[in-house]
Amino acid sequence: MLDVKELRAGYGDIEIVHGISLKVLDNQIVAIVGANGAGKSTFIKALMGMIPVKKGTVTFDGQDITSLDTNKICDHGITLIPEGRQLFPQMTVEENLDIGACTPTTRKDRDRKKEEMFELLPRLRERAKQMAGTLSGGEQQMVATARALMSSPKLLVMDEPSWGLAPILVTELFQTIETVRSEGTAVLIIEQNVATTLSIADWGYVFENGNVTMEGAGSELLCDEGLKKAFLGI
Amino acid sequence: VPQTVAPAATEAPTQAAAATETTTTDSADVPVVKIGFVWPLTGNSATIGQQHSDGALMAIEEINANGGIKSMGGAKIEAVVYDSETSPDVGSSRVETLCTKDNVDIIVGCYNSAVTFPASEVAQRYSTPFISMGGVKNEITERGYEWVFRVNNKASYDVAEMLKGVDLCLQASPDTAAAVEADGGLTYALVYESTDWGSDNARIWKEEADKRGWTCVLDEPVTSGQSDMSAQAIKIKKANPDVINFSFYTNDAIVFTKALFANKINPRLGVWSVGGGSQDAAFYKACSPAEYEYSFVQEDWNVSMPYLYDWAAKISEDCYAKNGYYITSFFAQGWTAAKVAIAAIEAAGTNDKEAIRQALVNLDVKLEDCADSHIILTGYPEIKFDQDGQNTFSSGTIIQYQNGVQIGFSPLSAATPGYSPIIPIPDDFATRGSTSKPWGTAPEVK
Amino acid sequence: MNTKEHSNFFQGKVFAILGLLILLIVPNFVDTNVQIVFILILFYALCASCWNIVCGFVGELSLGHAVFLGVGAYISSLLLMDCSLSPWIGMFIAAAITAVFGVIVGLPCFRLHGPYFALTTIALGELIRIFVENNETVFGINLRGAMGLVLKQSGNQFIAFEFANKITYYYVLVALVAVTILVTWLIKNSKLGFYLTAIKSDPDAAESLGIKLTKYKLIAMGISCFLISFAGTFYAQYFRYVGPSRIFSHDMSVQIALIALVGGQGTVFGPLMGACLLVPITEFLSEEFGGTLPGLHLFIYGIVMILVVLYMPRGIFHPVTKLFKSIEAKLFSFGKKSVQKGEK
Amino acid sequence: MGEIIRLEHVSKKFGGLVAVDDFSGEIETGSIVGLIGPNGAGKTTLFNMMSCTYPPTSGKIFYKGVDVTKARTDTMAARGLARTFQVTKPFGDMTVVENFMVGAFLHTKDRATARKQAEEIYDYIGMSCGRDKPANETTTVDRKKLEIGRALATKPELLLLDEVMAGCNPQEKLELVETCRKIQKCGITLVVIEHDIKTIMTLCEKIVILHRGAKLTEGTPEQVANDPRAISAYLGEDYHAGC
């Protein structure tokens, strides 16, 4: 469903991502792993139209979405859980979720979706009326996840969702991801938690200095010796 | 390019005329005389500066159309106009530019006293004659500068005239005078903007009033730029003075006048204005006649001029045709200051600055001799500078609005024949202004 | 910050030196009328540089800095008028008092941030203006209220800070500007400069590193006020008149801030560049159009500001030095290659 | 050795929310203490109070025996307490080394000395992005290291690290663990907040688990790992099983 070809992007004059091609098929979990600074987040930003694409194309469900405005890309059914939460600090948790479904098409389902989210993450129901800015780091991450799911996206992009999460929650998070996929949403995930991620991923890409150096089925990659050395510290 | 009215503006018609005949004079031969003007064309007193400018430029146009400076072989006059932005440093820089770059022969300016101070000093330094116009601060001509002259009055003259006007009113209505006396003597309220101009007027008024034994019941400086003066009106009402004296520029004058009227404040000897905003044509467009009915204004010119002299009436008509208003104090000031500058050059017969200065020192123009020269539009009986460079004859008129018409009554020489001040002010708020004529209407001489 | 800017500045050195030479020498050979513009350029450059020392480094926008200019002007002029003290001495007394005044005022103000700070400084400026306009005497000192201070001419005496020709005034300013820029440069490369820049980027982090926010802001404020007071003395002596409605005006404050911002805040030479760009434009437009079409010059001024911001949002300093650098690189590309090799 | 910092019945309320609830404890000079707990347990809040970013609602804090409950952040730094921020706060306009210099200026006025110290720190914590890279162009790990280095530059005796390893991959985490050990060897006391249990278990001598603002348990890594309350509240059965 997502097909990225030869994407090049960067900040200002500096090119960070040097021609990356990547595919996400229907109902797949695709993982991107790589060292810090490999350009994973930059790739995602370019994909989402948050920084300009220098070269290459992004097609989604057969439509060219290269360099559209971020909100237009969202309209196509891609949502992002950005690096570092990015909530609306002075709005309540509930309002944060509302914004997650604010386009005319998604708004219809809003209340039902919200209920679903509260079921999924009960902590949020407790905090529904609290200002998001005063939540703890982990609570904020939950809000960010729930907010992204509010619009029932076709593709969910997650940039380090386990950042700052307690181990219990990390486990829950990965369960959530599988639940989401089982409901028909494809997932593109960036994670430092390489082992767990690759174990649930259908396909994985390894980024290094803005290039894809390796790709393959999640379980295959897990067994790769070089990878083990580089990321798993074994 | 600074505004150069002269040759370009007036030559067009004359050239057209000349073309049908034959070329008479080679325009390149005609020497040019330059007069520099610095006025507030933006900022708080911009409307006033604009009227000065209108007056001066019309005066120059008139001279140029009538053959220029005769003693210099018909030299054309070129006006160089700058905006002072109502700022002392900009104003004095512009005067410096006039002295150095434009090399003008004489300078006229700058209306605001605060600008005139440093600006006239620059002229003094460059030994260029400077005619102060508008600025009433006493000290302008009290610094011993031989290059600085002032055509118009000092602040102390303004106030003295007004107090004399109040005296006249008391004389005109002995009943009122007796009533005032019975209440323990005359009381007055001073309301003024807290700039040097406003506070100066208030200070001088107080000094003069003390001599007469009058009591100050309210001394109220107001920061300029008010959008409501009800609070001040309440205060005045409580103080209940016999006379209110105010000094405001146009914007505050409008707001103040409206507040007084709304609150039905009616001091028995009237509301007196030092001028400033209430001499501005814009003031009368903004206020209805009912609001300024019966009020007294110290006009810096003789409002009867157009009715007393045909030539002045003609200028007033021309002014209306060109600018959309009849002569105002500011127009007259600009006109006369420009004319004085021209007269000095005419008398000097040369561009030499020292000669022009000498001509100014020796200048002596009487109103009755102005039938052809039209120098004195300000209604002074005479223009002659004392050793300080101050024109000691400069005087304004005290007028009262009666049925919307300006009626002059002090000094007696400028009185509109057949009228006397209406004192005490009638309490006719319900009908006031209903029979008023539009502003600028001439009084019917009885 | 430092290293980068240094290299920038020194790489554009041909132009920098050229520019400074123009500022130093050219005024000798032009009409008085042009000299006036040069004087105004340096005067505003001086004020803007002082503004920059506190606001540019700390990152707060003061829109009331004219107050300190005015206080300096008033004190030195009063000392001259009432105590017959030469402005050369008076200006140091004035500077010291202004600095103390600045610190006292800064103490509460620097608790505020962003727009709150900016607008409080506006209020402060207006307050002082109205206060001086309405009070003839303060603590027994005759301030002469709204009338302002008129300095008498005393003949062209050096001791009285009064000179026959503009060029002398100009060189006095050159000295003052040079001192200010030197001070700015020294600050920028000292502990103080690092601390101020740190405070600007993240006050919380700065505080956790042991930086006393208020203390360093106030030191900067004191230095800024000390120096701007000289500009005040110069203003008073040059125009020989100090009126509260101008020197304490909001317009003056905004003008000072504008020049520094357009030049590039937090840079050593930015304010000077800003003044070199804006002052001639204002002067030229005001002279050309002030008399014929009142308002046009300020209209164009506004448009210029918009354009500068749209195309150079961080001020003209960096783009201009970059431009100079590239021109220079082209002009001297010859000799440069060998130099580069040598460097490596 | 004695304790470097002691908290007595410290509580912090935000409006109605109790973030830290009657917490008491102390930290031995020279040790590495781990502070763990679920999200929102009040770990960062505890750090903020220890570094005097805001005062506790009630309770007292003693640093080296002195009551610092109402002290200010900047004076704490001068007394030898440094911290990092969970959300990194680099001085973006400055280069990496200049960031360190800001810290180093706490003990020197001289620019050259500060620069020298800053460069030493750059080498010491093993950064590789280039000394003169603008701080806002650095990667996540480098930002974390930048935070640590800047804090180190103030020559602290007590260093509070708030999730410096979050967002790092295992390899990088190992590096950081080494760095922490190195720092401890220099005689600096460390308090570390971290969610990665494996890392914290290997690094710390003592672990405190915070739960809903209160101390749930404390002890050596083994004690904690086997504490049933810790397992149910925080570590999860999975983790326990995994061990």
Place this chain on the structure above:
Amino acid sequence: MLDSVLLALIYGILQGGAYGAIALGLSVIFGVTRVTNFAHGAMLMLSTFLYYELFTRFGIDPYIGILLVTPVLYLLGMATQKFLITPLLKKERGTTQDPASLLLITLGLGYAISNLFMMIYGSDYKTIPTAASRSYLTVEIGDFLFTTQWSRVIAFLAAFIIGFALWFIINKTELGKKIRAVSQNRDAAAICGVDVYKTYAVAFGLGIAAVAVAGACLSEYYFVQPQVGTLFGTKSFLIVVLGGLGSIPGAILGGLIFGIVESVGAQFITSSASSMLTFILFMIMLFIRPSGLLGKGGKV
């Protein structure tokens, strides 16, 4: 004495409401876009000139003119955002936005607008002599006379109407939710599918539209002149800051405080001293509450 203080209080409240009405737009714009719109006064002035033209050319009363002028100003506001501010924000995308450049650009715009009108209309003071400005609300009980133009009363009421309308839009509508989201985190809003720049433009437009309504009320009792903006501009800033930037009730509250202090204060000290008093009070209040009376705590 009591009489006059009571009167002054009423006048002060009326005047304060009018101040609040003018300041509201400023507050909204700041709240959303974090732009301190220094062109606020100029835009107010611009709207009064439009009412003036409508009145003199077509005899349309400003209160009716609102229907025509407000949409125009709304578009103007949107255009300002779109062509001047959005490019700046886009340029600085990712980095924190620099308040200085936004200040400069709005200041420049203010200069340009007010001087453009200076060129076109000159510096004359013009008034719009409508029925409301010429008819008075008078309450006379014995010696006690309260009288004011109806237009001032309407201006006072307008403050609450505009305030309520804005509050409603921002807090109770879907659009408002988006506006608030954008104001708090534009990147996050974008990934939620909100068109950030359009929302900014809408918010800016709303703020300017509110100014246009206030302008109609103002032009009914004050005069029309290119300098009017400077006068009310500065005051609006102080009011908004006093009330708390971005807070709608705060703007009205700030206005009322200013109006009351000016008016009642003048009964005890001179008017110019009471203007000083407002400034002093302003500063004292800020030092006590650094983010304004109703401002949300913390840094802005």
